[in-house]
Amino acid sequence: MTQLRDINIAPSILSADFANLGRDVQTVLDAGARVIHVDVMDGHFVPNITIGPLVVKALEPLVHGAGALFDVHLMIEHPERYVEDFAAAGADVIVVHQEACVHLHRVLAQIREAGAAAGVSLNPGTPVATLGDVRDSCDLVLIMSVNPGFGGQSFIPGSLEKVARAREFLPEHVALEVDGGVTELNVRELVDAGANLLVAGSSVFGGPDVESRFQALQQAATA
Ligand code: DX5
Numbered sequence: 001m002t003q004l005r006d007i008n009i010a011p012s013i014l015s016a017d018f019a020n021l022g023r024d025v026q027t028v029l030d031a032g033a034r035v036i037h038v039d040v041m042d043g044h045f046v047p048n049i050t051i052g053p054l055v056v057k058a059l060e061p062l063v064h065g066a067g068a069l070f071d072v073h074l075m076i077e078h079p080e081r082y083v084e085d086f087a088a089a090g091a092d093v094i095v096v097h098q099e100a101c102v103h104l105h106r107v108l109a110q111i112r113e114a115g116a117a118a119g120v121s122l123n124p125g126t127p128v129a130t131l132g133d134v135r136d137s138c139d140l141v142l143i144m145s146v147n148p149g150f151g152g153q154s155f156i157p158g159s160l161e162k163v164a165r166a167r168e169f170l171p172e173h174v175a176l177e178v179d180g181g182v183t184e185l186n187v188r189e190l191v192d193a194g195a196n197l198l199v200a201g202s203s204v205f206g207g208p209d210v211e212s213r214f215q216a217l218q219q220a221a222t223a
């Protein structure tokens, strides 16, 4: 079974072909993907609106059938209202934004109680030190390397150093994920800086031959 601390490229289905979503997810699973990243947006916390628990539920048999993990990134206000729904739909990891949670510690406990691993995400403008009082209450930290809301944006350069600082700051068992602008050009240095989960949307789904695009990234990450 895939472990959260393994080094993995996590294809983000935000950049997949929504008219052929099941096909695209199956393609990356067949190529070896063991973490599938889902971007949930509400039009409030971020400007964009995407998908909800129904889509996670529909894809769940494919993802779990391949022994992969479902990584659900909630870019929404009041994420506590949806934790149980996403857990029931099949989310293995539920990531909430620090900036969206007045009671972050409580939401992380709620996620674990619902049976999922608990993740906290930080926007580019939110310092790592803000995790100080929850680093023992979470299983994963996600560093946003773009401002959340859209795929296909450029990696914010200072994020590499932020990843290194986060790794130093976090207990060894906490997984470290990076999201936004991950490509074949920066994936290796991100792993060297301590990231182990690398979300990749447009660099996987943004062109022909999704399978070899995924495999090239996975190879660069694990080589
Ligand atoms: C952005 C999302 C990302 C997005 C990444 O708000 O959280 O997961 O899909 O897309 P790329 O890899 O294209 O930057």
Ligand code: ZN
Residues within 6 Å of the ligand: 012, 037, 038, 039, 073, 179, 199
């Ligand atoms: Zn994401």
